Amino acid sequence: MLEHFQVPDSIAVRVKPAHLRATIEQIFMKMNVPKTEAVTAADVLMFADLKGVDTHGVSNMLRAYVQAYNEKRLNPRPKLKIVKETETTAVVDGDNGLGIITCPQAMEIAIEKARRYGMGAVTINNSGHAGAVGYHAMMAAKQDMIGWAMTGGGNAMVPTFGAEARLGTNPIAFAAPASKEPFFLFDAAMTTIAGNKIGLLRRLGRPLEPGWVSLADGTPDMTGGQQPEFEAGSVRMQLPLGSTRELGSHKGYALASIVDILCGVLSGAAGFDTLDRSRRGHFVAAYRIDAFIPAEQFKQTMDGFLGTLRATKPAPGHDRVLYPGLPEYETEKVRSQKGIPLHPEVVEWFKGSCAELGIPFKLTSK
Amino acid sequence: MLEHFQVPDSIAVRVKPAHLRATIEQIFMKMNVPKTEAVTAADVLMFADLKGVDTHGVSNMLRAYVQAYNEKRLNPRPKLKIVKETETTAVVDGDNGLGIITCPQAMEIAIEKARRYGMGAVTINNSGHAGAVGYHAMMAAKQDMIGWAMTGGGNAMVPTFGAEARLGTNPIAFAAPASKEPFFLFDAAMTTIAGNKIGLLRRLGRPLEPGWVSLADGTPDMTGGQQPEFEAGSVRMQLPLGSTRELGSHKGYALASIVDILCGVLSGAAGFDTLDRSRRGHFVAAYRIDAFIPAEQFKQTMDGFLGTLRATKPAPGHDRVLYPGLPEYETEKVRSQKGIPLHPEVVEWFKGSCAELGIPFKLTSK
Numbered sequence: 001m002l003e004h005f006q007v008p009d010s011i012a013v014r015v016k017p018a019h020l021r022a023t024i025e026q027i028f029m030k031m032n033v034p035k036t037e038a039v040t041a042a043d044v045l046m047f048a049d050l051k052g053v054d055t056h057g058v059s060n061m062l063r064a065y066v067q068a069y070n071e072k073r074l075n076p077r078p079k080l081k082i083v084k085e086t087e088t089t090a091v092v093d094g095d096n097g098l099g100i101i102t103c104p105q106a107m108e109i110a111i112e113k114a115r116r117y118g119m120g121a122v123t124i125n126n127s128g129h130a131g132a133v134g135y136h137a138m139m140a141a142k143q144d145m146i147g148w149a150m151t152g153g154g155n156a157m158v159p160t161f162g163a164e165a166r167l168g169t170n171p172i173a174f175a176a177p178a179s180k181e182p183f184f185l186f187d188a189a190m191t192t193i194a195g196n197k198i199g200l201l202r203r204l205g206r207p208l209e210p211g212w213v214s215l216a217d218g219t220p221d222m223t224g225g226q227q228p229e230f231e232a233g234s235v236r237m238q239l240p241l242g243s244t245r246e247l248g249s250h251k252g253y254a255l256a257s258i259v260d261i262l263c264g265v266l267s268g269a270a271g272f273d274t275l276d277r278s279r280r281g282h283f284v285a286a287y288r289i290d291a292f293i294p295a296e297q298f299k300q301t302m303d304g305f306l307g308t309l310r311a312t313k314p315a316p317g318h319d320r321v322l323y324p325g326l327p328e329y330e331t332e333k334v335r336s337q338k339g340i341p342l343h344p345e346v347v348e349w350f351k352g353s354c355a356e357l358g359i360p361f362k363l364t365s366k
Numbered sequence: 367m368l369e370h371f372q373v374p375d376s377i378a379v380r381v382k383p384a385h386l387r388a389t390i391e392q393i394f395m396k397m398n399v400p401k402t403e404a405v406t407a408a409d410v411l412m413f414a415d416l417k418g419v420d421t422h423g424v425s426n427m428l429r430a431y432v433q434a435y436n437e438k439r440l441n442p443r444p445k446l447k448i449v450k451e452t453e454t455t456a457v458v459d460g461d462n463g464l465g466i467i468t469c470p471q472a473m474e475i476a477i478e479k480a481r482r483y484g485m486g487a488v489t490i491n492n493s494g495h496a497g498a499v500g501y502h503a504m505m506a507a508k509q510d511m512i513g514w515a516m517t518g519g520g521n522a523m524v525p526t527f528g529a530e531a532r533l534g535t536n537p538i539a540f541a542a543p544a545s546k547e548p549f550f551l552f553d554a555a556m557t558t559i560a561g562n563k564i565g566l567l568r569r570l571g572r573p574l575e576p577g578w579v580s581l582a583d584g585t586p587d588m589t590g591g592q593q594p595e596f597e598a599g600s601v602r603m604q605l606p607l608g609s610t611r612e613l614g615s616h617k618g619y620a621l622a623s624i625v626d627i628l629c630g631v632l633s634g635a636a637g638f639d640t641l642d643r644s645r646r647g648h649f650v651a652a653y654r655i656d657a658f659i660p661a662e663q664f665k666q667t668m669d670g671f672l673g674t675l676r677a678t679k680p681a682p683g684h685d686r687v688l689y690p691g692l693p694e695y696e697t698e699k700v701r702s703q704k705g706i707p708l709h710p711e712v713v714e715w716f717k718g719s720c721a722e723l724g725i726p727f728k729l730t731s732k
Binding site: 084086087088089091117118119120121123146158159160161162163164166174176184186188190192193209210211214217218219241242243246247248250251252253254255257258260261262264265266267268272273274275287288289291292293297298300301302303304305308309312313314315316317318320321322323324 | 450452453454455457483484485486487489512524525526527528529530532540542550552554556558559575576577580583584585607608609612613614616617618619620621623624626627628630631632633634638639640641653654655657658659663664666667668669670671674675678679680681682683684686687688689690
């Protein structure tokens, strides 16, 4: 499945992580983003590209971010404002900054609250795209906390029984540390596939599989074979996780609704009452593990839990059973060594952008 | 779908809610459960039966609870012990009490913490079956809070790519209030269908549908037609929400893992490192809404949000689009008036149990 969305080895250009990171930082700084925030933004994108979450790495997202800055749709120098605060909670106005910059700042607030009181949660309104929300959840996990991160908004998902897209793909991320095992890290859209995967498929010229989108009248397409290009515009009507009512799509639809409630209704962000297409909000939370049980006990139990899952006898046609975060960890090890595979078209975009912005192009140097 | 699991009207015996409630209370008291806790236990069961969550009402659960008390596997008079506590968190030892009694008590603690500090979360170890976890989440929602409740344990779900059941059905519940709209209330297993539905199907003599269970070798059964009786024992290998990797079963598997982590690893309950079949833990949490935004603003936005979802144009073959909690609200209205439909076999069980315990049998009186 992962391979399904990856750039084929035959055409992939492998770039060194350090070169890619430096280039991203410089692009953000050319967008008038301060150095510290440019470093954070690059770190969020590199997190995705290193872990194989190509939907949320530079290929799909960076050019959209650059375009938004160029069109003055994003504030490159946001000053986060705390609208409301208690010991454990805060609502933050993101000052129209990019979410990959505002969410880590909000998570820092949540972590500090959790450090003092056991738990912390922050909702963020007036903020742009959140990137791979697993990044924000992992910030907490690295501090021996449990991390949650979600982002809601947009109309990409058709509710169960519905014929109109009403909810976003609304990803949920959850991260927790182990001792010897790699971190447990879940980060996934509550549609059957991430929205950006449709963009990847378009670039790769591949058709949609059964259960991913509805037909134009809302009926779940359980046959597949449709092309990612959609008559009605760039966004397909994606099916909730579960695809059909019989397979549990009402659960994917409900989980996506929970994301809208926590990110949007609970942040006071605009447009969540009418499900306006442009609405957006984020939610991050941290639970300090040793506010419950000793962190070392938790992490050792996690080692057993994750190790037992990995040791599950595999079904025919499969080598082994994975757990969330394990393949991403393994991909990161490989890509750190061998480089990040980019589509030649993406490399060309970098070349053009670097020339335009006056940044030395080093991606393909040895 | 709901009808699929319901007792056919032609054979259903409709009983008055007040009669059923009084009978349940008396049965619990005969089990040596104190009056106050017996009232709570009956309220949790009635919550399920009134809302049409028949999997977690008297038909499936009550006889199992009675059997466990009779076999001395449950403590009828548990004294909850707080093992660890901070301003916002607690770990509770349930003293081997039934979860439908310990979870509401734990949620009271979480609500009190949220009232003072904005958030509260309590994990529960050494506790029996949690019942319909939506009940516990709703306790918070009725206090203008967001409520979470989960219960983890047991081996019913086969992980993606696996050939052995490793995780429970691991339900997640989430509740939030609206102003004029019925509460948003999600409560669902992270398998494609609730485990108890297999028991209901057995009683109703109906086959399994595609995507619900795996074959004996772990391969997802996407054909259906198998009988609920399983050669290997009473528990089938159920598929995670998403059914197959292509449809997103790794997400249902991950969500179920999160439930095990929060309920089990974070509560210090026994057996979560080895995924022992008998392991069990619960998790409840409350977020006070006005620690974020004014509760009235939240509830009015919820009205718009839920109303907009309801107003979604329906797909062919469907009258309307629902949201989580709406059908349950409507069922409760009908059943409060017309009675709760029970299978004659269940009524017979009540008759026998009442005779045995010396309780007057009033279920079928007018």
